[in-house]
Amino acid sequence: MTRESYINAGLTFLLVLAPFWAWSMGQAYILTLCTKVAILALAGVGLNIALGLGGLVSFGHAAFFGIGGYAMGILASHAQTFDPIMDWPILIEGTKSMPMIWLVAMITSALAALLIGALSLRTSGVYFIMITLAFGQMLYYFTIGWPAYGGEDGLSIYVRNIFPGLNTLVPVQFLILSYVILGFALLFSARLSRAPFGLALTAARQNADRVETVGIAPFRLRLVAFVISGAITGLAGALFADLNRFISPTMFSWHTSGEIMIFVILGGVGRLYGPVAGAALFILLEHLLGGVSDYWKIFLGVLLLAVVLFARGGLIGTLAGREVGHG
Amino acid sequence: MTFLLFAEQMLNGLQFGIMLFLMAAGxxxxxxxxxxxxxxxxxxxxxxxxxxxxxxxxxxxxVLALIASLAAAAAAGALIELTVIRRLYKRDHLDQVLATFALILILSEGTRWVFGSFPLYLDVPGYLSGPVTLPGGIQYPLYRLAIIVAGLVVAVGLFALIARTRIGIQIRAGEADREMIAALGIDISRLYTLIFALGAALAGLAGALVGAIQSVQVGMGESVLILAFVVIVIGGIGSIKGALVGALLVGMTDTMGGVLLPRFFALFLDPTAATAVGASLGSMLIYIMMAVVLIMRPSGLYGSA
Structure with missing residues (x-):
């Protein structure tokens, strides 16, 4: 085992332990914080596939996070009012079933990622950063101006959606659900990075010309990575909306894109557990510093600056060193 | 839609574009x-x-307020360049995005800490308030006209600075080949600080000029920042001429789109739906324009790479 895998195991242990500790201390809100960490980490796992493996600096992942959230909001609000989403040419009704919502969230955000990626990947470098940002902003302003689902005010969903066999309104059950999904996403991400596809993607990041020379088109690799990445972030958006039972255009704002990026970078770009470490640290800081000062974001800013300037490779990179060679 | 209203909106678009240019230039x-x-x-x-x-x-x-805005923004710009920004020149874009995102958090929260969360108000001075009548009978606020003129003067000055002065030559040389101008004995890090402070001063001036029309509050820079990025991406990053063209395009499109689209949709939709669709499409319009420009010309209108 490498040092990184010990750190990953330690992090898993801490994340699993935290709810037990919270329960024994009688501090139920910690469960919600842990759920939030898991869901935001999931969004980061999505971005990490594009950013870490593919080297695609997307500043517009809020688009997929928001689409996932709105998929949940639209389906659940129609189910809430027993009003079909459309009745022509085929009848589509709302649903409160989580697996169905997740499927819709992933498919719609994957389709959006396919479209955005196909257009954006024609550019590179700083133009790619900016065009992804532009697509995110486009959707942000669209949802603000779209009155059907609350417009700027957002939309509340009164009862959390249903998962067969569970009572999702019990914090522990929703927490376990989020942990399990995060676990699957991590497993998938780990497999992906070792699969031929992941290796080719990594190679395309390091040297696109060589990949092209051996007969693989970098554009298609990147597009597929972007779609997978968008779908996972979309799933996180649906879960996040379910956690808060609320959706609003803020999910699409560029701050959200920035924060998802922060999770990945704080933890360590391209590291399997980077997003988990980053999201956990972010929420922990928000929780600890938010209690000390109203202006806690100053400290977050200073810390982030310090990580970028001095601790390259993020939390996991600093702890584990460069032995895995994620260049 | 009457000619007068149309002309007034054109001027608003021009004013918005000029302010965006001040931001985008830096x-x-x-x-x-x-x-x-x-x-x-x-x-x-x-x-x-x-x-x-x-x-x-x-x-x-x-007048003192405008001087203060230039001085404070230039000083803040020089300070962050010396402490943080200069460590980032050799880093990749990801590090730059993150570090400057961190700076936003620090500066926004810092400002909120000093000035509080309530917006401040900057009044238009008496000698610039009230409307003027332009040729053709157009009534237009004098202050907005003044900032169009002021912005144009600054734009001309900036072009002159870059085309005609020694500093301008150094800036252009710096764009072309950094190592070479360092080899010619120019203090490159001082030049960088100077450019950064110059850009900061222009942004500060834009903030002060717009602050008299809107309220002065924390977070006011963010929507403008994104628009300024749209401007420079459309114009081609690094090109001042591109920034001017992009700024006017974005200013006009945003203003005219917001006015014309609801009217256009009102031709075949009922009024409330037309307003909603028109307004939301209007605010998406510049992003759509940016995406189209980048798809046609992946490095912007005047981009070189």
Missing amino acids: LTLVFGVMGLINLAHGSLYMIGAFAAAAVAGATGSF
Whole structure:
């Protein structure tokens, strides 16, 4: 085992332990914080596939996070009012079933990622950063101006959606659900990075010309990575909306894109557990510093600056060193 | 739609475009010469506006307020360049985006800490308030006309600075080949600080000028920042001419789109739906324009790479 895998195991242990500790201390809100960490980490796992493996600096992942959230909001609000989403040419009704919502969230955000990626990947470098940002902003302003689902005010969903066999309104059950999904996403991400596809993607990041020379088109690799990445972030958006039972255009704002990026970078770009470490640290800081000062974001800013300037490779990179060679 | 209303909206678009140019000029210079993406540029806009509001509140003089906005933004710009930004020139864009995002957090929250969460107000001075009548019978606020003129003067000055002065030659040389001008004995790090402070001062001035029309509050720089990025991406990053063309395009499109689209949809939709669809499409329009430009010309209208 490498040092990184010990750190990953330690992090898993801490994340699993935290709810037990919270329960024994009688501090139920910690469960919600842990759920939030898991869901935001999931969004980061999505971005990490594009950013870490593919080297695609997307500043517009809020688009997929928001689409996932709105998929949940639209389906659940129609189910809430027993009003079909459309009745022509085929009848589509709302649903409160989580697996169905997740499927819709992933498919719609994957389709959006396919479209955005196909257009954006024609550019590179700083133009790619900016065009992804532009697509995110486009959707942000669209949802603000779209009155059907609350417009700027957002939309509340009164009862959390249903998962067969569970009572999702019990914090522990929703927490376990989020942990399990995060676990699957991590497993998938780990497999992906070792699969031929992941290796080719990594190679395309390091040297696109060589990949092209051996007969693989970098554009298609990147597009597929972007779609997978968008779908996972979309799933996180649906879960996040379910956690808060609320959706609003803020999910699409560029701050959200920035924060998802922060999770990945704080933890360590391209590291399997980077997003988990980053999201956990972010929420922990928000929780600890938010209690000390109203202006806690100053400290977050200073810390982030310090990580970028001095601790390259993020939390996991600093702890584990460069032995895995994620260049 | 009457001609008068149309002309007035054209002028609004022009005014918005000119202000965007002041923001975008610094952003594009910094990218062109130093290769740096500076998300914190919007914070400098905010600092300029706050400095102007504070000085105007204390002295009552609008001219002093404008000078304060230039000085405060330039000083803040020089300070962050010396402490943080210069460590980022050799880093990749990801590090730059993150570090300057961190600067936004620090500067926004810092400003909120000093000035509080309530918006400040900067009043238009008496000698610039009220409407003027332009040829053709167009009634237009004098202050907005004044900032169009002021912005155009600054734009001309900036072009002259870059085309005609020694500093301008150094800036252009810096864009072309950094190592070479260092080899010619020019203090490159001083040049960088100077360019950064110049861009910051322009952003601060824009903040102060716009601050008198809107309220001065934390976060005011962010929406403008994103628009300024749209501008420089459309124009081609690094090109001042591109920034001017992009700024006018974005200013006009945003203003005219917001006015014309609801009217256009009203031709075949009922009024409330037309307003909603028109307004939301209107605010998406510039992003659609940017996406189209990038798809047709992946490095912007005047981009070189």
